[in-house]
Amino acid sequence: MSTENHAVRTVEQLLAVLDLDSTQARTTEDIFTGASHPMPSGRIYGGQVLAQSLIAAERTLPEDRAVHSMHGYFLRPGDASQGITIAVDRIHDGRSFSTRRSQAYQNGVPIFSMIASFQDEGPGVEHAEPMPTDVPAPEDLLPDEATVEGLPGGAARMLTDRAADVRHIGQPLYLPNTDERVPQQGVWMRLRAPLPDDPRLHRAALAYLSDMTIQESILRAHGAYWALPGLKVASLDHAMWWHRPARVDDWLLYVQESPNARGGRGLATGRIYTRDGSLVASVAQEIMIRVPDVDSPAQA
Template sequence: MADESGAPVSDPLPGGADPVAAMLRVLDLSSSEARTTEDIFTGASQVMPQGRVFGGQVLAQATVAAIRTLPPERVPHSMHGYFLRPGDSSRNITFSVDRIHDGRSFSTRRTQAFQNGMPIFSMIASFEDEDPGIEHAEPMPVGIPQPEDLPGLEQQLSGLHPTSRRIFAASPIELRHVTTPIYLEPSFPATSRQAVWARTRSRLPDDPTIHRAALAFLSDLTIQEPVLRAHGLAWATPGLKVASLDHAMWWHRYARVDEWLLYVQESPSARGGRGLSTGRIYDRDGSLVASVAQEIMVRVPADEDRPPVSAGGSS
């Protein structure tokens, strides 16, 4: 299989496998019985078209690995991770969890992901016993179309090469952009904001750990796009290079990821080839489920013909 340039591309779902089932297999880490100073887990990788591990997969797996070292009543509330090296999606990943601290209400874990003996991702996460206390939340934006009123991504990308369409169909997450996707063409006028509805393509088990991990998986999807929208860029821009540098996430409230979630995103800044995006994830009832921040590296080839744009507007 090859992409539009003729380069070989791996089949993302050999044999027509169910993408959600494939994600669940990836999240089902195996553990080593021998424990010294760290807990060791191993996870498979999803096959990706260019051979690089999807960052959201590693986020989700690292979260699961850390959760495995804690009692069920202690749940994740925040994580901060750095993408250190590209991962090879044809190989398994080893996760080592360091039990940094266990207090009366909070626990801290450091998780490192390795391939070939080299770290590809490093995360520190905090966990808590959920207790009553003060509460407020930024409300969901008003006037956002419902997902049933928006075309599916496959419809919006009907002009895409069949191979590329299959790659999108192989994702376990269904996406519906409130504004036109920027996979093929940039958005005009330029804006540093967007909103996307997302959910898994089929039902997930009731296990809350699965939903919290799947939310981490989902959080790495489309978060880079406000940076590109602000500068009139599409993913298909010739020579464009984008790589995630770090990722932070805060779980505020529990939500099922097999039900529609609204991911509201914006980019407050870009400078020196780095762009920052932030996001808020809401459930259908308007509850703020999670907050996300990610910085990316962006390399844009010099193009004297590309018109200057300015960021502004809203999703």
């Protein structure tokens, strides 16, 4: 299969995962079902359930009422070999704002719970933190899968087969690295092939991408990497604010930092920019992290 055909196939698989089926409403809830991405770990990728929960909620709203924020909790690990059921509760519909709660289930128990708010477009005050200017262009960086030799087969295939082209500014964290231990990093990312023009689909795909690499500013502060023996990481919650429209099949810069880690938890924040400097979204995530042999209080 050619590289171009492979890229198209990975995005088609993502679109299939985001194409939910709806069933008849149960009491006050709308019910949707969807498929899961196969994953080498066997656990559902968090960005998948984020995006699916958002798609389900937006299906209950007029097209011109767009998501502006979400707050969600990862309650249990999901099984990537099984499908997923999402129940949407229509909590509130006002003149300008709507609120929805989405809960994702497997085997009858919730694995993810989210509340999201939606708003009609309107005028207002505006400002934004500017994009960093001292970053290389994505064309000057190698795709992640071209920079990591020696990864186990499953992990290497995951990088090649994912729908996103991700390019770290600096050394990726899949294997031991010699970069300075600092709680920050930058990543360029985009989908490998064009998406349809549906703005809802691009917003959901942005949520999908937002869970990718956000944890790494915490790992970098401690010299940790994904293949480190004994490393344990699990996402606890995820928050996201959509500021401006953007296409996820164009290059986006994801600027990330970790302001704190303590008590087995780490907090990571991120800002997502278009290539021309428009601030698209802000993200925050807290993770559970266990790093073997943390050897210096100065790193905590």
